[in-house]
Amino acid sequence: xxxxxxxxxxxxxxxxxxxxxxxxxxxxxxxxxxxxxxxxxxxxxxxxxxxxxxxxxxxxxxxxxxxxxxxxxxxxxxxxxxxxxxxxxxxxxxxxxxxxxxxxxxxxxxxxxxxxxxxxxxxxxxxxxxxxxxxxxxxxxxxxxxxxxxxxxxxxxxxxxxxxxxxxxxxxxxxxxxxxxxxxxxxxxxxxxxxxxxxxxxxxxxxxxxxxxxxxxxxxxxxxxxxxxxxxxxxxxxxxxxxxxxxxxxxxxxxxxxxxxxxxxxxxxxx
Amino acid sequence: xxxxxxxxxxxxxxxxxxxxxxxxxxxxxxxxxxxxxxxxxxxxxxxxxxxxxxxxxxxxxxxxxxxxxxxxxxxxxxxxxxxxxxxxxxxxxxxxxxxxxxxxxxxxxxxxxxxxxxxxxxxxxxxxxxxxxxxxxxxxxxxxxxxxxxxxxxxxxxxxxxxxxxxxxxxxxxxxxxxxxxxxxxxxxxxxxxxxxxxxxxxxxxxxxxxxxxxxxxxxxxxxxxxxxxxxxxxxxxxxxxxxxxxxxxxxxxxxxxxxxxxxxxxxxxxxxxxxxxxxxxxxxxxxxxxxxxxxxxxxxxxxxxxxxxxxxxxxxxxx
Numbered sequence: 001x002x003x004x005x006x007x008x009x010x011x012x013x014x015x016x017x018x019x020x021x022x023x024x025x026x027x028x029x030x031x032x033x034x035x036x037x038x039x040x041x042x043x044x045x046x047x048x049x050x051x052x053x054x055x056x057x058x059x060x061x062x063x064x065x066x067x068x069x070x071x072x073x074x075x076x077x078x079x080x081x082x083x084x085x086x087x088x089x090x091x092x093x094x095x096x097x098x099x100x101x102x103x104x105x106x107x108x109x110x111x112x113x114x115x116x117x118x119x120x121x122x123x124x125x126x127x128x129x130x131x132x133x134x135x136x137x138x139x140x141x142x143x144x145x146x147x148x149x150x151x152x153x154x155x156x157x158x159x160x161x162x163x164x165x166x167x168x169x170x171x172x173x174x175x176x177x178x179x180x181x182x183x184x185x186x187x188x189x190x191x192x193x194x195x196x197x198x199x200x201x202x203x204x205x206x207x208x209x210x211x212x213x214x215x216x217x218x219x220x221x222x223x224x225x226x227x228x229x230x231x232x233x234x235x236x237x238x239x240x241x242x243x244x245x246x247x248x249x250x251x252x253x254x255x256x257x258x259x260x261x262x263x264x265x266x267x268x269x270x271x
Numbered sequence: 272x273x274x275x276x277x278x279x280x281x282x283x284x285x286x287x288x289x290x291x292x293x294x295x296x297x298x299x300x301x302x303x304x305x306x307x308x309x310x311x312x313x314x315x316x317x318x319x320x321x322x323x324x325x326x327x328x329x330x331x332x333x334x335x336x337x338x339x340x341x342x343x344x345x346x347x348x349x350x351x352x353x354x355x356x357x358x359x360x361x362x363x364x365x366x367x368x369x370x371x372x373x374x375x376x377x378x379x380x381x382x383x384x385x386x387x388x389x390x391x392x393x394x395x396x397x398x399x400x401x402x403x404x405x406x407x408x409x410x411x412x413x414x415x416x417x418x419x420x421x422x423x424x425x426x427x428x429x430x431x432x433x434x435x436x437x438x439x440x441x442x443x444x445x446x447x448x449x450x451x452x453x454x455x456x457x458x459x460x461x462x463x464x465x466x467x468x469x470x471x472x473x474x475x476x477x478x479x480x481x482x483x484x485x486x487x488x489x490x491x492x493x494x495x496x497x498x499x500x501x502x503x504x505x506x507x508x509x510x511x512x513x514x515x516x517x518x519x520x521x522x523x524x525x526x527x528x529x530x531x532x533x534x535x536x537x538x539x540x541x542x543x544x545x546x547x548x549x550x551x552x553x554x555x556x557x558x559x560x561x562x563x564x565x566x567x568x569x570x571x572x573x574x575x576x577x578x579x580x581x582x583x584x585x586x587x588x589x590x591x
Contacts, residue, residue: 110295114564115526118544122556125548126307195419202421206530209423210545225427229534232442236431243424251416258415 007259011252018249021068032066032219033058044237051237054227064241067219070208071249074135075200079193081139086146087182087189093147094154095177104151108144116141120203125212134213138203142196149192153185187264194257198250205246221246277586281579289572296564297350300557301343307551311335314551317359332356350561356554360547365558369540375445376539379456379531380524383463387520391468392513395475396506402480410472417469422527426462426534433458445537459535463527470523471513478512479505511582518571525563 021028036057044052044060051060093104111119120141124134157163158181166176207213208222216223221242228238304311312329313321330336333356334345349355355365398407434442446455482488482505491501529541536542540559547555578585 110292112522114296114560114567115522115529117526117529118560118563121529121545121548122303122560123306126303126551126553126556128308198419202419205421206423209530210533211549222423225423229427232427232431232435236435239427239431243421243428246421246424247428250419250421254415254419255412 005259007255011256014248014252015256018068018072018245018252021065022072023069025066025068029059029062029065031059032062033217041231041234041238043235051241052235054224054235054238055231060224060235060237060241063219063224064221064245067221067224067242068245070131070214070218070220071201071205071222071246074131074138074204074213075197077135078138078142078200078204079196081135082142082146082196083189083193085139085143086150089143090147090150091154091177091182094151095158095173095181101151104147108147111141111144116203117206120207121210121212124207125210128212130215131213134204134207138200142200146189146192146196150185150189153188154181157181157184188261191257191260191264194253194260198253198257201253202246202250278579281586282576285572285575289568292568293561293565296568297347297561298343300561300564301346303557303560304553307553314553315356315359317551350558355558358547358555359552360550360555365554368543368555369558369562372539372543375537376528376532376541378452379459379463379537379539380528382453382456382460383467383527384524386460386464387468387471390464391471392475395472396479396509398472399476399479399483400502402476402483407476411476414469414472417465418473420465420469422462422466423530423534425465426459426531429458429462430535443536456537459531459537462534463524463531466527467520467524471520474516474520475509475513478509481512482509511578515574515578517574518567521570522567525567 025032036053039053039057041055041057042049042052044050046052049059049061051064053059054063089104093101120134120137124137127133127137154177163176163180166180171180204213205220205222205225208220209226210222211226214220214223224242225239225246228235228242231238304314307314311333312326312335315329315333316325319325334342337345353366357363358365358368361368394410398410401407430442433440440458441455444455446452485508488501488505491504525541528539529545531537532539532542533545544556544559546552547559
């Protein structure tokens with residue numbers, strides 16, 4: 001009998017719940033943004049409010065469920081976009097080499113010379129373009145690591161015998177690149193993408209914690225944390241609920257991504 | 272042997288590369304003013320009354336009437352002499368503003384760094400030594416979670432548990448004098464050290480594992496050298512890749528101070544940057560970005576020079 005692997009089994013349940021909140025949050029908690037200023041911040045366990053309310057009288061649990069969408073959707077697009085860039089530019093860079101390779105490597109070096117948090121904060125903050133501009137900025141910032149990874153994955157593949165046979169058969173460079181090399185590096189790309197979702201989730205929420213990305217009044221975990229900071233003695237649940245949600249989301253996605261990466265790395269033969 | 276010529280050549284090459292990198296960063300930082308939507312002069316004026324005279328004065332002060340390249344060169348000339356212009360928010364020179372706050376950030380980063388070295392490096396060595404064991408699997412899983420943990424959420428939870436609930440650490444302020452300062456900075460430093468420590472743990476574990484895999488270890492074992500003797504050889508060699516990743520670690524550390532300072536309401540460089548971005552205080556943003564890049568680039572340079580001097584393999588690779 002084969003043992004069920006522990007890591008994915010443990011991560012699946014919280015991830016499915018978070019996914020459910022992200023998709024159906026608006027139905028589960030339809031009145032999440034409803035304010036009740038007269039009520040103010042009541043502590044957890046008050047009538048009708050399992051985790052209490054925030055300063056504007058909004059229900060913490062409902063707000064946290066509704067906030068899942070903005071916490072998850074952006075990061076998924078960031079991971080997809082940056083991996084797409086990584087695949088195209090990394091494959092071209094690794095397979096053709098030459099000055100394209102040099103240029104892309106230098107671009108990656110430049111972006112990696114600074115903390116991602118800092119560039120994201122400065123660029124997204126100064127442009128001030130809202131949620132999707134922030135997503136776009138993070139795609140650009142996340143791409144260098146993906147370009148590097150795909151480049152090294154492709155370079156390991158390029159020396160394998162099947163590529164040589166394809167070349168002998170007279171297939172074109174582009175055909176070999178995208179039809180034969182790319183499918184072989186897809187698993188590792190997927191695992192990396194999962195890890196990027198986790199990092200993007202933490203980065204996106206960090207930006208909204210600092211007051212960027214999501215508009216005021218919109219449900220969002222990072223925004224809840226910065227609002228709830230001053231409520232620590234009145235209703236700590238205002239911080240604990242979204243805080244624990246971010247930590248669990250990041251941890252489970254990271255563990256799952258790492259587990260996949262280790263399995264696929266052995267197969268593809270990338271270090 | 273370490274020849275004078277090759278060291279000089281290597282140093283010069285790396286120095287030039289660092290200068291080139293910083294010039295590229297400085298140009299990008301300079302264009303931040305142009306990137307910000309709106310008229311640069313009005314942005315620099317901020318909330319002050321935008322009379323034509325005031326606008327003309329600002330244009331003159333920041334050379335906005337000059338051609339773009341000349342603007343950049345004049346700005347860079349000022350920067351080299353420590354002049355980043357005046358803060359829009361406080362009207363003070365940016366340099367003076369930074370000087371007031373840089374100490375706190377350095378203390379926070381140093382405390383977190385020391386914590387990291389004391390905990391993460393020994394753990395990394397221990398985990399690699401018994402790779403696959405219970406300790407290794409436990410701490411490695413912890414590090415996967417820790418390196419991607421949201422410091423602001425972790426910090427607020429720590430603040431609640433140790434500041435509000437148990438009331439053993441202060442909630443606000445940064446303290447007066449040495450010991451009190453350390454007391455106030457302990458929760459923020461622990462928060463910062465979780466992420467950095469997880470990264471350093473991974474780096475250490477990988478470096479030690481790679482050394483243990485080398486032929487000389489198998490040879491030493493078969494010759495019957497004691498574990499202690501082998502350990503000292505392995506650790507000496509594993510030191511180098513750990514030191515080499517210091518640039519990466521510093522980047523992680525300085526990125527982390529922004530969020531940790533805001534989380535704990537500390538008046539350092541990081542929270543100044545966050546506040547300045549929201550306020551569109553562009554000269555302050557430019558100064559902090561460029562200085563952070565300079566610190567990280569110089570760390571990387573120092574590390575490269577160190578490894579060149581310490582490791583003959585690096586020398587032969589550079590010569591090849």
